[in-house]
Amino acid sequence: MERIYLDNAATTPMDPAVVKVIADAMQNNFGNASAVNSWGREARSILDRSRHVIAQSINARLDNEIIFTSGGTESDNTAIIQTAMKRQNEGRHIITTAVEHEAVLKPMQYLETQGFEVTYLPVDQNGEISLDDLKKELRDDTILVSVMTGNNEVGSKMPIHEIGEIVADSNAWFHTDAVQAYGLLDIDVQADHIDLLSTSAHKLNGPKFLGFLYQRDGIKFDSYIKGGDQELTRRAGTENVPAIAGFAKAVEIDNSEEKQRRRDRYYGFKKQLTDGLKANHIDFEINGKMNAGELPHVLNIWFKGIPNDAFITNLDLNGIAVAAGSACTAGSLEPSHVLKAMYGSDSPRIRESIRFSFGMENTAEEIDRTVDQIVKIINRFLKK
Known part of the structure; x- marks a missing residue:
């Protein structure tokens, strides 16, 4: 059958060209990207090039605005929880939607147990929020707005550009879970006023257990994972250079x-x-x-x-x-x-x-x- x-x-499924790049890097570029020897420098070169390719794909201003993570769940959790911890003295109100992925909803539910107030915007029968609802719910103490780019169950696309413009005029940071949209929809973090953006490589024919968090330059919070100083101290743990090279290849294919x-x-x-x-x-x-x-x-x-x-x-x-x-x-x-x-x-x-x-x-x-x-x-x- x-x-x-x-x-x-x-x-x-992984693109065959991605599999080839990963296999080649696993065999020939096994060095630790933090090491100062020649093997480490070779791995660092692959890491830097991959970061550049991915930064360009969303029109990030700087390559270092890209933080490699274990995937969309970690990226979402980091953006949401670390923003709350960083900005809790400025406000404890967060806005999201009722149709987010569990990787967004569960961190929100956790923050509610920590004394934060979360507003869940309703959606219409097309799966879209009302921009008027968003405007009404924004407050001086709103520190984060998190709205997915596209819904993983019904395919609805949120008006990200309009949301970004609204949030840009407030005190809040704007996060979007772009896991389903990245690789299929055009994303421009500058034009859409996006501060934080989450993705996952395995949704666009790349490897599993890998993604990135776009963190706009100037936004700073503590590393979600404690340990070494990798990713410019923003995400501890030795980088998976072969998988990252494969991720970049998937992005290059997806021109x-x-x-x-x-x-x-x-x-x-x-x-x-x-x-x-x-x-x-x-x-x-x-x-x-x-x-x-x-x-x-x-x-x-x-x-x-x-x-x-x-x-x-x-x-x-x-x-x-x-x-x-x-x-x-x-x-x-x-x-x-x-x-x-x-x-x-x-x-x-x-x-x-x-x-x-x-x-x-x-x-x-x-x-x-x-x-x-x-x-x-x-x-x-x-x-x-």
């Missing part, structure tokens, strides 16, 4: 032309899948909205009357990988907090929706086969 992987929002090609290709897959369902008279609705401005690779569909756990199992038995929500929470069998925020806790959507997410290895033929299997599974359910 030929398998079809449509869970790229959870993780992506502006390739990024646009992938956006067009993935949006085409969305159209192909939904058009196929319509042609077979399947009763479904899209959660959120489907247009070229949203995350191009994420498509969340409500299949009316079909429990998502049974649906996912049936697709998996037929070699097709999909998800019901975030891979970081799906194992708990809890209903999607994103769909609850969008449609209410009583909506049948929260237990009858499937997320499809597309990637570099998918083909039009795979989408057609997926549609065929969906139709067969739904018809079996309807006959029961």
Whole structure:
């Protein structure tokens, strides 16, 4: 049975060119980048070049505004918790949204136990916040606003540029979790007034357990991890130079032309899948909205009357990988907090929706086969 992987929002396969760069560095550049010997200098050169490539990809002003981390979770936790600790004497109010990833929501919940006040902005049925709501909630004691660039479950894109302009006129710092958006959407930290930004390499065909935190020059807080003086004393621990070299290679591959090609290709897959369902008279609705401005690779569909756990199992038995929500929470069998925020806790959507997410290895033929299997599974359910 030929398998079809449509869970790229959870993780992506590494690009073969990335694997080659990592393997080469593991064999030939094993030195410690903090060492003063020639092996260390070679590793430092790779580290510096990789940092430059990544800084340029988001229009960072300085290469040293990039801090390498273990991934999106660490980057989010560092930005949120360390900002709170650093600025708690200026204020103890933080604003976020109800549809953030758990890597943002759980640090927020932790800070609430430490005496901070967190406002969770609601979203509409497109998964977007109201800018008026944000303006109303901003206060003199607001120290941080954290809003994701694009949602990992339904693909909605937040108005990051407008949010950045609003926050820039306040006392708060602006953090965005760009884990799902980096590599697919154009990100400009200068134009969008972003102070802190989190990413993860494995979402754009790079290695796992690696990401970066963009920290605007002039923002300073203590290292979240205590130890050595790596990353200019901002993140202790010996840098994983081979993986970082692979991350930079993934970013280089994803140039502006390739990024646009992938956006067009993935949006085409969305159209192909939904058009196929319509042609077979399947009763479904899209959660959120489907247009070229949203995350191009994420498509969340409500299949009316079909429990998502049974649906996912049936697709998996037929070699097709999909998800019901975030891979970081799906194992708990809890209903999607994103769909609850969008449609209410009583909506049948929260237990009858499937997320499809597309990637570099998918083909039009795979989408057609997926549609065929969906139709067969739904018809079996309807006959029961």
